Amino acid sequence: MALAAERLRTAGMRVTAPRMAVLMAVSDSGGHLDADTLRERAQRIIGRLSLQATYNVLRALTDAGLVRSTQIAGHPTRYETERHDNHHHFVCRACGSIRDVECTVGAAPCIEPRLPEEYDIREAAVTFWGLCPGCRATASAS
Ligand SMILES: [Zn+2]
Ligand SMILES: [Zn+2]
Numbered sequence: 001m002a003l004a005a006e007r008l009r010t011a012g013m014r015v016t017a018p019r020m021a022v023l024m025a026v027s028d029s030g031g032h033l034d035a036d037t038l039r040e041r042a043q044r045i046i047g048r049l050s051l052q053a054t055y056n057v058l059r060a061l062t063d064a065g066l067v068r069s070t071q072i073a074g075h076p077t078r079y080e081t082e083r084h085d086n087h088h089h090f091v092c093r094a095c096g097s098i099r100d101v102e103c104t105v106g107a108a109p110c111i112e113p114r115l116p117e118e119y120d121i122r123e124a125a126v127t128f129w130g131l132c133p134g135c136r137a138t139a140s141a142s
Helices: 002-010 017-029 035-046 051-063 133-141
Strands: 067-070 078-081 088-092 098-101 127-130
Touching: 002 017, 017 035, 017 051, 017 078, 035 051, 051 067
Parallel strands: 088 127
Antiparallel strands: 067 078, 088 098
């Protein structure tokens, strides 16, 4: 709890129990959980927390740069600790598991798009789709 409070303060945020609990749930998870799961975990720390409140806290934490949210087509938004490493994601089409893919360049945007100079490009969100090793083994066995 102390560490979560410290991180909130450093980010210039008011320290509240829901914010500490959700932040702890995100950092303990190792990444890529949806709001529902984070809510469940936060509730184990502070008791009742509505889904709406969870979303509000997640938005505030994301805006403050403590949490990174990722939209993946066909999946609920996933949340993880913001490490400012511009990493990408691999999503298994069969089981839906998500893993980080290191950015090869290290800084955003790591892909140079063909757009006129007038466009101010800040980042590129890349999702790699395929089969994880487990699903690949299952698929080739059948
Ligand atoms: Zn899989
Ligand atoms: Zn990630």
